[in-house]
Amino acid sequence: MTDISDNDELPTGWQIGQTSDGRVFYINHQTQKTQWEHPITKKVKVLPKESGEKKTNIVFFDEQQKRSATLDLRQTSTKDLDPSFGHQSNALQILYGTDLANKTAVVTGANSGIGFEIARSLAKHGCQVILACRNLTKGEAACSKIRTEKEDANISCRKLDLCSLRGVKQFVEQYRQEALPLHLLILNAGVLNTTFKLTEDGYEEMFQVNYLAQTYLAAGLLSSMLVTKSDQPPRIIAISCESHRVESPGISTINGIATDRLSPRSPHHFDHLLSYGQSKLCLIMFIAEFRRNYPQIYSVACHPGNAINSNLTRDSYFYQFLVLLTRPFSKSLQQAAATPIYCAITNRVLKEPTIYYNNCDEGCPSTFVYNHKLTEDLWIQTQSLIELAFRKQPLTVV
Incomplete structure (x- = not known):
């Protein structure tokens, strides 16, 4: 999968996502809205398309549990609900x-x-x-x-x-x-x-x-x-x-x-x-x-x-x-x-x-x-x- 990390640091409460055609969008969890421009630099980013089947990188947000995931939280087991963090997390x-x-x-x-x-x-x-x-x-x-x-x-x-x-x-x-x-x-x-x-x-x-x-x-x-x-x-x-x-x-x-x-x-x-x-x-x-x-x-x-x-x-x-x-x-x-x-x-x-x-x-x-x-x-x-x-x-x- 293409790396959609952004070198420009995001403000508190923001998250990055990507559509199937390579366009990068930004999620504001405080207002529950998305936008194409980076919240600080105002840059718009489009990544090269990947070969093979394309999947939209949709982020699901659970307001009650205060956490997000790339899987639908309603369709996952209790173990899957645990947040997954890695080298790009902040x-x-x-x-x-x-x-x-x-x-x-x-x-x-x-x-x-x-x-x-x-x-x-x-x-x-x-x-x-x-x-x-x-x-x-x-x-x-x-x-x-x-x-x-x-x-x-x-x-x-x-x-x-x-x-x-x-x-x-x-x-x-x-x-x-x-x-x-x-x-x-x-x-x-x-x-x-x-x-x-x-x-x-x-x-x-x-x-x-x-x-x-x-x-x-x-x-x-x-x-x-x-x-x-x-x-x-x-x-x-x-x-x-x-x-x-x-x-x-x-x-x-x-x-x-x-x-x-x-x-x-x-x-x-x-x-x-x-x-x-x-x-x-x-x-x-x-x-x-x-x-x-x-x-x-x-x-x-x-x-x-x-x-x-x-x-x-x-x-x-x-x-x-x-x-x-x-x-x-x-x-x-x-x-x-x-x-x-x-x-x-x-x-x-x-x-x-x-x-x-x-x-x-x-x-x-x-x-x-x-x-x-x-x-x-x-x-x-x-x-x-x-x-x-x-x-x-x-x-x-x-």
């Missing part, structure tokens, strides 16, 4: 008709990129969203931008510097003191450094930001999640990527976990691509062990998509150029936010043992993720690294 499509007014979410690195789209999408559906950002000025600007779309959005920004484990501890202590509920913790923040950098805690920056500090945050907010009253278990969604499959200098089935290679102390043992991929592998392995230790919390990792035009590549002109070249073939930020949102709000995932999702479907991560001995060793070593950082620099709350 976050707002998955959230359509969902009321999150009784939910609270914390999203790390949410002032831009995928994190911003996740926060924006949740807030537009009533969720109380806390943007956990290093730069409060950018975080407040992100909140203001969301309020221009939804004036009464329940959204705020708090400082969270993942380069400082003491900063993470202060964030957690403030959250606990306010006794806020926590239904969703989305570990989205990430950096991709081409040069070697150490944090104030003495760890390689990508290892700490992408993995160590965020797992420390999850452990610190555990008690807040456990006491949150809800008809569903709280959820932790960790944003990883397919790069977790690269060679891992610090993880092997023979030597186990080598902490000096997880976080190299000098540039002589630093390869930025291997270090980035390894930090993302650690995140998935942590999720696997977290699920075993705390089954009352639904924890999962996911891949948002390849070559996303986000701030991840902000420090490298080379990677920005690669993203620009691959832009026609990559996902929009709204599409990249789809799989995290799918894991965060759908009921189907709660019944599945899957640890890693890709394109709103079950994925197959590295075999290291299923090695219980390795994940348990990483869990123990992670605690030791955090404790070591605080012994070197005791926490002082001013």
Whole structure:
């Protein structure tokens, strides 16, 4: 079937369709009307006709259930009524008709990129969203931008510097003191450094930001999640990527976990691509062990998509150029936010043992993720690294 996806992002509540003669039309679910022009660009699109039998791509909308399908919902079984999402889905499509007014979410690195789209999408559906950002000025600007779309959005920004484990501890202590509920913790923040950098805690920056500090945050907010009253278990969604499959200098089935290679102390043992991929592998392995230790919390990792035009590549002109070249073939930020949102709000995932999702479907991560001995060793070593950082620099709350 011809791909009818549109590179121009659709507004909330709109969907794309195609007639048998190749003409693309746009559906406004709020007004229950269709039109030929793109709602933003006003462009009219006609695709080449397909060979063979032509079928009109009709979209059926169920007003009562607040969902749509390309099959007549009256002629399908209960199983068929479940919404089907894939690599072209976006976050707002998955959230359509969902009321999150009784939910609270914390999203790390949410002032831009995928994190911003996740926060924006949740807030537009009533969720109380806390943007956990290093730069409060950018975080407040992100909140203001969301309020221009939804004036009464329940959204705020708090400082969270993942380069400082003491900063993470202060964030957690403030959250606990306010006794806020926590239904969703989305570990989205990430950096991709081409040069070697150490944090104030003495760890390689990508290892700490992408993995160590965020797992420390999850452990610190555990008690807040456990006491949150809800008809569903709280959820932790960790944003990883397919790069977790690269060679891992610090993880092997023979030597186990080598902490000096997880976080190299000098540039002589630093390869930025291997270090980035390894930090993302650690995140998935942590999720696997977290699920075993705390089954009352639904924890999962996911891949948002390849070559996303986000701030991840902000420090490298080379990677920005690669993203620009691959832009026609990559996902929009709204599409990249789809799989995290799918894991965060759908009921189907709660019944599945899957640890890693890709394109709103079950994925197959590295075999290291299923090695219980390795994940348990990483869990123990992670605690030791955090404790070591605080012994070197005791926490002082001013």
